[in-house]
Amino acid sequence: MRVAVVSESFLPTVNGVTTSVCRVLEQLSLAGHEAIVICPATARVPSEYAGFPVHAVPAMAYRQFPVGLPSPQVARLLADFRPDVLHAASPFLLGAQAIAAANRLGIGSVAIYQTDVAGYARRNRLGIAAHAAWRLLRWVHEGATLTLAPSTTSLADLEAAGVPRLALWGRGVDIERYHPHNRLSSETRRLRDFLSPDGEVVVGYVGRLAPEKQVERLRALRGIPGMRLAIVGDGPAAASVHRALRPLPVTYLGRLSGADLAAAYAALDVFVHTGEEETFGQTIQEAHASGLPVVAPGVGGPLDLVEHGLDGYLFRDDHEMRMQVKALVADGASRLRMGEAGRRAVLGRSWPALCEQLFGYYETAITTATVPESAVG
Numbered sequence: 001m002r003v004a005v006v007s008e009s010f011l012p013t014v015n016g017v018t019t020s021v022c023r024v025l026e027q028l029s030l031a032g033h034e035a036i037v038i039c040p041a042t043a044r045v046p047s048e049y050a051g052f053p054v055h056a057v058p059a060m061a062y063r064q065f066p067v068g069l070p071s072p073q074v075a076r077l078l079a080d081f082r083p084d085v086l087h088a089a090s091p092f093l094l095g096a097q098a099i100a101a102a103n104r105l106g107i108g109s110v111a112i113y114q115t116d117v118a119g120y121a122r123r124n125r126l127g128i129a130a131h132a133a134w135r136l137l138r139w140v141h142e143g144a145t146l147t148l149a150p151s152t153t154s155l156a157d158l159e160a161a162g163v164p165r166l167a168l169w170g171r172g173v174d175i176e177r178y179h180p181h182n183r184l185s186s187e188t189r190r191l192r193d194f195l196s197p198d199g200e201v202v203v204g205y206v207g208r209l210a211p212e213k214q215v216e217r218l219r220a221l222r223g224i225p226g227m228r229l230a231i232v233g234d235g236p237a238a239a240s241v242h243r244a245l246r247p248l249p250v251t252y253l254g255r256l257s258g259a260d261l262a263a264a265y266a267a268l269d270v271f272v273h274t275g276e277e278e279t280f281g282q283t284i285q286e287a288h289a290s291g292l293p294v295v296a297p298g299v300g301g302p303l304d305l306v307e308h309g310l311d312g313y314l315f316r317d318d319h320e321m322r323m324q325v326k327a328l329v330a331d332g333a334s335r336l337r338m339g340e341a342g343r344r345a346v347l348g349r350s351w352p353a354l355c356e357q358l359f360g361y362y363e364t365a366i367t368t369a370t371v372p373e374s375a376v377g
Contacts, residue, residue: 004083010039027355040066068094108369111144172351180291182266209235216244288342311342
């Protein structure tokens with residue numbers, strides 16, 4: 001199978017879209033498929049990934065992120081490569097252009113939805129602008145042969161917005177890298193001693209420090225006895241988070257990746273997710289894979305990932321979040337039981353398993369693609 005992956009974000013920018021695209025490319029390579037990547041140009045974009053060529057197209061910077069611009073190069077790349085299917089990751093300007101070009105060539109397309117338009121609109125009180133955003137999103141996705149939503153909540157949002165041809169596809173997690181056994185490593189033990197010098201229970205957050213992540217809500221945990229807080233991540237809201245959490249015993253570890261990130265998860269006792277605009281919640285899966293109980297908002301993506309009372313808790317407000325964290329800090333047996341349940345919950349969500357499902361969606365798009373009239377006869 002020949003797959004053209006068009007992504008609105010790629011390395012060196014690291015976020016959920018980039019991570020998902022990289023894991024898909026790795027699985028495509030392992031399965032012996034052919035692929036190319038088309039992404040916005042940055043100063044350090046790689047020329048290849050997983051053995052596949054990466055083509056950077058013109059882009060502009062918006063809030064520190066490169067945004068791909070319409071370019072005839074996209075259509076030329078697709079025409080030259082002649083893929084069997086187009087994978088459009090979180091399509092916007094670049095993805096919309098690629099989907100339109102694929103339609104002209106009679107190539108099926110799979111669009112991956114990853115942006116919580118409804119949540120963003122609510123937080124910013126956009127009103128009329130929110131309707132315009134949904135119209136734009138519907139216009140982009142209407143051209144796709146198939147749109148994949150990461151959670152039941154986002155699937156319902158897309159259905160309500162009138163986006164056609166929908167299916168559910170979550171995200172995989174590296175169950176080997178994120179593993180409870182990491183607690184036994186010397187690196188994790190050193191980090192644990194640093195985070196918990198007097199044997200405190202370590203409650204942690206992992207993710208970007210951005211307004212939509214609402215990390216400032218962790219100030220509600222102030223005064224819980226026997227607890228220390230660890231924050232992994234960085235971003236534009238870092239100063240605001242530092243101010244809000246100043247009275248708390250908190251350690252900031254900055255942005256981590258690879259083995260360092262896996263060790264950080266393993267050094268925690270409880271994982272808290274704060275944002276209410278997640279279409280999925282990848283860090284929740286990573287925490288569960290690491291054997292941690294998860295406390296998260298009872299909206300959006302976490303509804304599919306956390307079974308309340310079994311592998312964590314879902315909260316409605318900051319007071320509930322505090323009570324749930326306080327209960328877990330005081331009860332080591334519950335932490336262990338919920339952490340084990342979380343690990344079991346993600347064992348069937350490895351990247352190989354999720355990509356096998358994705359490749360099935362590719363086949364569906366290939367067989368249902370519409371051949372343009374100019375190619376008939």
